[in-house]
Amino acid sequence: MTNTQVVTLREAASDEGGVSFDGLVVTRDDNSGTYTVTTPEASHGPLETDELMAVAKSNAAYVTNWYYWTQSDLTEDEWAFLRWLERAAENDVRDRYEALDNGIERAWGEISVTTTISETGQRQYSLCNVADREHTALNEHTDPLDARQIAKYDDDGHYRPLKTAPTLQTGWQFTDLTGTEVLQTIDFIYPATVQNWYLERQDELDISHWRETAERQTGIYDIIDELDPEAVEWLATACCVDSQCLKRRQWDESEDSPLDVPRGDGAFPCREPCSLVIAAARKWTRLEREETREYTFELTPSEKAQIEDLIDAVSDGRTDDIREADMKDGANRYRARYLRAKRFDENGQLCGVTTDATDPDS
C-alpha cells in the first residue's frame, strides 16, 4: 500500500457520502474531524488522521482494492469486464485477494486470462490460449498490438477471416498487462466482444435479426433476402454453431421467429449475421434458385455410404485427421481416389452422368 492510496482514501472519505465500496466503509465526522472505518470483520473509530493511517495499513486489502477499482479511468464496460475476470461478484475482498495471490483464471472464448495482484493492489493480467494453460515454453509478448498477428493465422498458418472461429493459434502468451492493455489485447483477438457482452448484461444488446440484416443489404448482397426461413436454418447450422464460431447467436430469423438451431454456449453474444455469413448467404441464395433434377446413379451401398462419409468428413473438418492407411474410413484419401478412378468419367462426372447446366454466375 502506498501513501498516495491512503491520502486519496482520506480525501474521498471527506467527500459527501464518504467511501463505500466492496465492504469498505470510511466516513468522516465533520464536527469532530474524526474518521470511522468499517469492514465486514470490524469497525474502527472514531479515528484521528494518524490513527486512520494505521487502520488503513492493517486493512490494506480493502484500501488497495478500493483504490484500484475507483481511481481508474475505465469505461463502464471495461470496469465490469475486469471485475468479472477476478470474480468480484462472487467473492469478498479477503477471499479474492487470497485467490489473486495464486492467480484467478477465466476463459474468454479460447483465451485464458489470469489476474494476479501486486503489493499495492495493482492488477496484472496475463493471457494465453486455453490449450496452453499448462505450457511454459510460450512466446512472450507485452505489446497488445502483437495480438493482431496472432489472431490472423491458425496453427497451420491458414488465414482466419473469422476472429471468433475456434482456431485461435497456440504457443503465445502476454504477461504483465495493465487493465487497459488486457482489454486492448482482447479487442484485437475478439473485437467488440467485451462491449457486446456488457450490453447484453445491461439488457441493452442491439440485436439485428436475419430478416432486418438481409433487407439492409445492397449491391451484390441485395439478393440475400430471397433465402427462405428453412435455408436460414441450414445457414445457421453450417456457420453459427459452437464448432464453427465461439459467439453465442442471439439473432433469429426475426424477433418473432426464432431459429431452431442451438444458439451455442459462448461467453459473448453474436448480435447480427457477420460479413462471412452474408457472403456465404449470397452463394446459397444463388444456388437455391436452381430447381432439383432427377439423376440416376449406379452405386454399391458402400459407395453411397462412402459419399456420405466424405461429406461428413469435410463438414466436420476432420480430413487432416484421417490416418493415411485407415481403409475403414470412407473419407480416407486412397478410398476417395479409388472411388474417383472407378466412378468418374474423363470429365470428372459421377458415373458419367451429365450435370445439367447450372447458373453461370452461381
Place this chain on the structure above:
Amino acid sequence: MSQALVIVAHGSHLNPDSSTPTFAHADTIRESGAFDEVREAFWKEEPSFREVLRTVEATEVFVVPLFISEGYFTEQVIPRELRLEGWNVADWDSDGTSADHATLEARDVGKTVHYCGPVGTHDSMADVIIQRAQSVTDDPAVGSGFGLAVVGHGTERNANSAKAIHYHANCIREQGRFDEVQALFMDESPEVDDVTDHFESDDVVVVPLFVADGFHTQEDIPADMGLTDETGTYSVPGTVDGTRIWYSGAVGTEPLLADVILERANDAGADIESAIERVKELTGGVVTA
C-alpha cells in the same frame, strides 16, 4: 475532450495481407500520439463497420475511409453500417473527387462522427504517388527522362472510380516533374495492357492506386502489362517492348499514406497539427504545416 480516429477499409475474407497497410498506417498514427485512440475497422473483417464505434471510448470520432475513390462504399455502405443519422451524400457537396467531411451522429452509440472523404481523393495523394515513384526507383529526384502511369481499377459502373485517377494524373502532370503522365485502367480504356503504347520514355514508373497488395496488384496488372515471366514473377525494373517498367505495387502500402489519413482528419477539425509534423518525420513526408 478525447478524440478517436477510426480508419475504415475493405479488408478481405481471403487475403490476409489486405488489412496490412491499414494496420501499418494506424500504428504510425498511434505512435504520433495524435489521437487518444486509433482503431481499424473493415467491411470484410473485424471489428466490422457495424461494431467499431462501440470499441472506442471517445465521444468524438474521426472516420477516415482507406478507399481510393468516392462511390458505393464511401457514399452508401460505410455511412449505413456506421448508422450515421441523416446521412446524405449531398452533405459532402462533392464533384466526385472533392469530398471533405460531414459531421453526424452515430445512432447506436450516440457519438459525434466526423465522416471524412476517402484518402484516395485527397490532394496530398499526388505526393504519395510521387513518393512511391521515388521509392521504387530509389531516386529522390526521379522525374526527368521518366514517364509515370497512375493505374486505377476503373469500372463502368461508377464514373468516380476513374475520376480520382485522372485527377491525380492531371495534378502530377501539371507539376511538370515527369516527362509524361498517363492515367490507365484495368477494366476500362485506356488500358494498362497497352502501357508501352502510351509512353515514349524509355523508363516508365507504374503506380497502381490500390489500398493493398493482392491479386490485382501482384498478379493481374503485372500480367496485363506483360511484365511477368513464366513463373508469374516480375523484376523491378522489368522490360516490356524495350521500355523499362518500374512497377511499384499498391500505393496504399506507402508509409506516407499515414499523412493523408491525418490530413483528412485535420481538414475535418481534429486537433492534430503538431502530430502531423511528427508523422511526416516518421514517414519521410515534407513538413508543410
